Amino acid sequence: MNIPYGEPTAAVAAIDGFGEDFALQVRPMPYRKPRKGEIVVKVEAAAVNPIDVRRRSGYGRRIFSLLGATRLPLVLGNDFAGTVCAVGAGVTGLREGDAVFGAKPPSSEGTHATHVIVRPDHVAHSPSSIPADALATLPYNFQTVARAFADAGISRDTVNGRAVLVYGATGGLGQIAVRLLRLLGANVTAVGSKNGLQACLDAGATEVVDRHAQSLASLPRHFAATLNFANWDDEAELLHLLSSDAVGHATTVHPLLGNFDRLGLVAGGVASLAGKRAKRALVPHGARYGWTTFRSNKAVLKSLATCATSLRPICVKTFPLSHVEQAYQHVTRREPGRAVLLPQQS
Incomplete structure (x- = not known):
């Protein structure tokens, strides 16, 4: 790649297909100066999800092509923690040298x-009590979890003192x-892989279930809310565990994007509506049912800054940017620890 003289450059991990x-x-890649309402962040840590x-x-x-997110x-x-190194016109509350994090x-x-260019709405000031690799x-x-809670109707008023089931509790979403949920006063049943169940107990779960040793059908049907972060094939079984006065259910492993990939925008949309309607019919009357997707929320991100220390992962596995392939394999193989790139290390 020919870099114009004087053009600022970043080292990036990129794919061509x-x-x-x-x-x-x-590879080196030029990046432009921040436009109005943008900042440039020097990335100290970036998670691989x-x-x-x-x-x-x-x-x-x-779907991502409609967002301009598939250009080669x-x-x-998405995740990052770092330092502001350039500020565009119209940006307030941030200046060069500020430690920030976001998605x-x-x-x-x-x-x-x-280096990455982001909007100020997608960052918050980093708490000093947690290192960049864990924060990222x-x-x-x-x-995503906060949005799942909203989709399922989960709040202190609705789950305090009640049973809530988290399926996929040993993963990144589940641990958070x-x-x-414990902070909201819920009695949490954590369902996940055996090796991560002790971490769920340490996080405040009331009960843990090895998903490979005990079936969902064996659990009581008394849950005020259920969350599916693990397997779409088990969605119906989870919905049958809701109590008659349940508040709701949300899942992040729904087939929405897959339907669009497989069937196209029109047919994929129709299939998704039909599939969601069929599952919603299994939810008790008055309960919510949501297919959760990531959406950036400035207020939620700001609230994370106040509680990040209590949510930090137990284990982080770091990789220099030059070892990005190993970091991706770490995630693909579901090896222990959250994979984090350290782009400033060679």
């Missing part, structure tokens, strides 16, 4: 890079959900 035939390659691995294979291409070469990544919505210029694992998942 989708699927296994296209390797992640670290399961959605990054799936997008690399082409998942969600039809494509740089993936950039899906784009073709993601956070797996030494939280924004995308925290905001367990901790937040």
Whole structure:
């Protein structure tokens, strides 16, 4: 790539196509100065999430293309923690040198890079009590969990003292959900892989269930809310566990994007509406039912800054940007610890 003289450059981990035939390659890439209402962040840490691995294979291409988030070469990544190094016109409350963190919505210029351009609404000032590598694992998942709570009608008023089931509790979303539910006063049943169940107990779960050793059908039908972060095939079984006076259910593993990829925008939309309607019919009268997707929320991100220390992952596995392929394999293989890139390290 020819870099114009004087053009600021970032090192990025990029792909030139989708699927296994296209390797992640670290390369220089020019980035423009921030426009009005933008900032440039020097990235100290950027998490690699399961959605990054799936997008690399082409998942969600039809919808993400409408957002300009599939242009090649494509740089993936949403989460980041770093330092503001340039501020565009009209930006208030932020200045060069500020430590910030956040999650950039899906784009073709993601956070797996030494520098990233973001909007101020997508960042908050970093708390000093948690290191950048741990902090970078939280924004995308925290905001997704908060949205799942809203989709399911979960609040202190609706679940305090009541039973709530988290399916996929040993993953990144599930761990955050367990901790937040305990803060809301819920009695949490955490269902997940055996190796992560002790962490769920440490996070405040009342009961843990090994998903590979005990069936969902064996659990009582008394839950005020259920959350599915694990497997769409088990959706109906989870809905049957809701009590007659349940507040709701939300899932992040719904087939929405997959339907669009497989069937196209029109037929995929029709299939998604029909599928969602069929599952909604299984929910008790008056309960909510939601298919949750990530959406950036400034107020939610700001609230994360006040509680990030209590939500930090137990284990973080860091990789320099030059080892980005290993970081992606770490996530693909579901190895222990949250994978985090450190772009400023060689």
